[in-house]
Amino acid sequence: MAAPDPITRGIALRIFAAGTYSLMTGLLKFASTDHVAAIEMLFYRATCGLPVVMIWVMANGGLRAIRTERPWAHLTRCTLGIISISLTFQSLILLPLADATTIGFTSPIFATILSWLVLREPVGRHRWLAVILGFIGVAIVMRPGATSHAVPLLGVAVALMAALGQASVTITLRQIGGTEHVAAIVFWFFISSIVVAGLFMPFFASWHTPATYLLLAGAGVCGGLMQLALTASLQSAPVSVIAPFDYLQIVGATIFGWLVLGSPPTINTLGGAALIAGSGLYTAWREHRRRRDPHVPPTQSVA
Incomplete structure (x- = not known):
């Protein structure tokens, strides 16, 4: 039987990554019912995940790969990452699983804004339209004026801050990714x-x-x-091909929350998720066109 081509392998790995992410957040949401704090989630996620990461590190250059010439850059990346993931875990505690996951996908929206503010990269009107649609999706998820099944505003604020933090991490990774081995970053x-x-x-x-x-x-x-699947997928296929499959995380979170946690999605969650996902997918499509056609106005990569 012939081995799958790199594109097919990259897509399969990205789908696997989306599945493991959904399972991770679902397990953490389940654990939160026993009053597990976000700091505990961060500690056990890193401690129990480190052996898996070490296997990957040893298979990708060994200990030499984790050496760095930019320790202060790693300090900045790690600080932003820890804040972001801690806020993500806190949002899991405060919000229904599907809502927390959906709002988390506003990270590309914030990445667009930060790329314009921090990196001074041009952002075309099509990308700004995607940003607006994404924030409309967030407003729908918030259920404005709802008298029942209202989403806690504190939870929404925490989830948005987590997405902003993740966008900051994305910008930082773009600055150090050219000189630092992925193994060292992870x-x-x-x-x-x-x-x-x-x-x-x-x-x-x-x-x-x-x-x-x-x-x-x-x-x-x-x-x-x-983490392993995400990295391997990037080594097998272009970002523009595999990034859309990340939105399967919303599907996984919705199914897990419904069948395991007994929290069915509301029409607001589904409608907001559609707009946020559509915003991200449109951005990915525009980026793909820009790379193929130099006459298409440039947009910011969210990978």
Whole structure:
């Protein structure tokens, strides 16, 4: 049987990454019912995911690959990443799983704005239209004026701050990705997450049931596998081809929340998700056209 071509392999890996992400967030949401704090989620995700990452590091250059000439750049990236992922986990605690995942996909919207403000990159009117549509999607998810099934505004604010943090990470990675090995970026982020979360664990951690610890450990392994699949997919296929499959995370979160957590999606969640996903997919399509046709106005990559 012939081996799949690189494009097919890249798509399969991206779908696997979306599935493991959905499972990770679902397990963490389940664990939050036992009053697990976001710091605990960060600690166990990094600790249980590190062995998986180390296997990948040793297979991709070994310890030489994690050496860096830019420790301060890694410090900035890790600081932004820890803040962002902690806010993401907090949003899982405050919001229904599907809503938290959907709002998280506003990260490309913030990346567009930051690329214009920080990197001074040109953003065409088509991309600005996508930004506006994305924020309309967020407004719909918020259920303005709803008297029942209203989404907590604090949760929405935390999820948006998490997306802004992730966009900041994207900008930082674009600045250091040209000189730093991917293994170094991933490894030092996991190490810094363990160190920072470990310092706060005595203040926020509490005892849980054995089942909860199993959920946290499973989420950590899923997080490590997700990281491997994401990286491998980028080595197999162009970003413009595989990035749209990230939106399967919304589908996975919706199904998990409905069937496992007993939280069916509302019409607002589905409508807002459609607009946010459409905004991101349109952006990816415009970027693909720009790369093929120099006459198409340039847009910002969100990869």
